[in-house]
Amino acid sequence: MKQITGIPFIVLALLAVLILLPLTAPGYAGPLVNTTTGTAALTQDVPDRTPVVIRNVHLLTMESEAMKSGQTIVIRDGKIAWTGPDSEAQIPDGARVITGNYYVIPGLAEMHAHIPSVRQGEQYMHDVLVMYLAQGITTIRGMLGEPAHLDLREKTSNGDLPGPRIFTSGPSFNANSATDHETVRRMVREQAEAGFDLIKLHPGITLDNFNVLVEEAHSHGLEFSGHISYEVGLIRSLEAGQGSIDHLDRYMEFLSGDAANRPDPSIIYFGYDLANHADESLIDEAARLTAEAGVWNVPTNTLLVNVFDPRYSPDDMRQWPGMEYLPAQMIDGWAGYVNRLRSQDDYDPDQARRFLDLRNQLTLALHRHNAGLLLGADAPQIFNPPGFAAHRELALLVEAGLTPFEALKTATVNVGRYLGEENETGMVKEGFRADLLILRQNPLEVTHFGDQIAGVVAAGRYYDSRQLQEMLEAVRERAGN
Numbered sequence: 334m335k336q337i338t339g340i341p342f343i344v345l346a347l348l349a350v351l352i353l354l355p356l357t358a359p360g361y362a363g364p365l366v367n368t369t370t371g372t373a374a375l376t377q378d379v380p381d382r383t384p385v386v387i388r389n390v391h392l393l394t395m396e397s398e399a400m401k402s403g404q405t406i407v408i409r410d411g412k413i414a415w416t417g418p419d420s421e422a423q424i425p426d427g428a429r430v431i432t433g434n435y436y437v438i439p440g441l442a443e444m445h446a447h448i449p450s451v452r453q454g455e456q457y458m459h460d461v462l463v464m465y466l467a468q469g470i471t472t473i474r475g476m477l478g479e480p481a482h483l484d485l486r487e488k489t490s491n492g493d494l495p496g497p498r499i500f501t502s503g504p505s506f507n508a509n510s511a512t513d514h515e516t517v518r519r520m521v522r523e524q525a526e527a528g529f530d531l532i533k534l535h536p537g538i539t540l541d542n543f544n545v546l547v548e549e550a551h552s553h554g555l556e557f558s559g560h561i562s563y564e565v566g567l568i569r570s571l572e573a574g575q576g577s578i579d580h581l582d583r584y585m586e587f588l589s590g591d592a593a594n595r596p597d598p599s600i601i602y603f604g605y606d607l608a609n610h611a612d613e614s615l616i617d618e619a620a621r622l623t624a625e626a627g628v629w630n631v632p633t634n635t636l637l638v639n640v641f642d643p644r645y646s647p648d649d650m651r652q653w654p655g656m657e658y659l660p661a662q663m664i665d666g667w668a669g670y671v672n673r674l675r676s677q678d679d680y681d682p683d684q685a686r687r688f689l690d691l692r693n694q695l696t697l698a699l700h701r702h703n704a705g706l707l708l709g710a711d712a713p714q715i716f717n718p719p720g721f722a723a724h725r726e727l728a729l730l731v732e733a734g735l736t737p738f739e740a741l742k743t744a745t746v747n748v749g750r751y752l753g754e755e756n757e758t759g760m761v762k763e764g765f766r767a768d769l770l771i772l773r774q775n776p777l778e779v780t781h782f783g784d785q786i787a788g789v790v791a792a793g794r795y796y797d798s799r800q801l802q803e804m805l806e807a808v809r810e811r812a813g814n
């Protein structure tokens with residue numbers, strides 16, 4: 334077996350990504366006003382639920398790949414009340430009518446989102462939600478939760494704050510927090526009682542503690558999702574009914590046989606070190622087993638592309654859309670991090686390409702075996718601005734071999750299935766939640782929606798592009814740019 338070198342840096346790397354960065358947010362300029370007035374100002378930005386009619390547009394309901402023209406959508410009380418040919422539409426009195434050469438699809442979900450900690454400032458927390466919303470992300474699953482996020486979930490849901498619908502994990506279970514049976518049981522119980530939507534798994538949990546966690550989580554009907562600890566491994570995670578596996582964690586170990594038995598493997602960057610050991614012929618088997626277990630995957634390919642892909646230098650990534658809404662020092666931090674990682678002895682562009690290619694093959698195999706895929710970009714981390722990064726992940730799914738329509742499903746229809754809301758969420762149909770993205774270009778042809786967004790409907794509240802742009806401008810100013 335080839336000796337793996339350079340582990341200490343990779344340790345740092347992983348910890349930085351998973352734990353340090355979300356807590357530090359270097360240099361956020363913070364609110365220009367105090368937090369209270371900031372909140373009050375934002376409150377006024379939430380539109381009411383006046384009925385909205387989107388007339389005579391191209392509509393992709395997501396029931397099929399057909400883009401239908403001449404369609405009208407009537408929205409009332411947060412739901413889609415009617416949809417059909419414009420000639421048959423009945424326009425409610427007092428409705429706000431929107432029309433134009435627009436393409437309408439369901440609002441998108443970012444299923445590996447991060448909501449900043451309240452320790453980074455309430456305003457920054459709100460600003461990140463605005464960034465998601467302004468890019469047509471109408472649902473997020475926050476993957477490093479804290480009690481303050483429960484309050485945000487409430488406020489965005491009842492219209493006190495602009496933002497997507499929020500699902501949130503509780504605080505992380507990891508080597509430092511999930512230390513023994515009793516602690517694990519208590520944490521699960523407390524998170525269930527507090528009303529968190531799921532448990533977030535980070536690396537370093539022993540198999541023994543994981544087994545206790547599974548038992549306790551099942552008894553509270555609480556999902557557990559995220560990473561897979563080394564001792565647990567892919568097979569046990571599938572058997573335990575993990576909700577979602579994020580970052581394609583531990584698939585590289587599954588593909589790599591004995592090479593995966595390394596000195597201290599709990600810490601290596603999603604199996605980058607195994608890229609030259611992985612056996613491609615096992616990819617189908619991994620996908621088949623995942624489908625059989627009914628476990629979802631959130632590949633977050635953009636995170637790994639940004640970290641490893643020699644095609645994109647930090648200087649290139651700085652220029653990507655959306656960076657202007659984040660503090661310059663945060664972007665500098667990301668650039669420094671990627672530059673350091675890529676200057677390590679164990680960074681090799683060929684190995685990086687091989688690693689990313691294996692991840693693409695895995696993503697496509699999971700899709701082909703009908704193992705559920707969900708869209709997630711791990712924003713805001715490593716050149717992944719909230720919302721913008723989700724569009725980029727769509728493009729990367731297409732790069733992996735999904736069609737644009739199939740890629741869009743991971744952020745819409747699949748989310749409805751994942752949530753057990755297949756008759757409420759993720760399609761444009763009568764009775765469904767009125768979460769919509771209104772675009773100036775055909776989303777089956779373009780996946781980078783950044784400047785194509787003509788409006789967003791979130792839970793029946795209509796934000797036009799001017800309002801979204803103003804909100805973003807305020808975010809940009811507060812970021813100090």
Ligand SMILES: [Zn+2]
Pocket residue numbers: 445446447476711
């Ligand atoms: Zn994450």
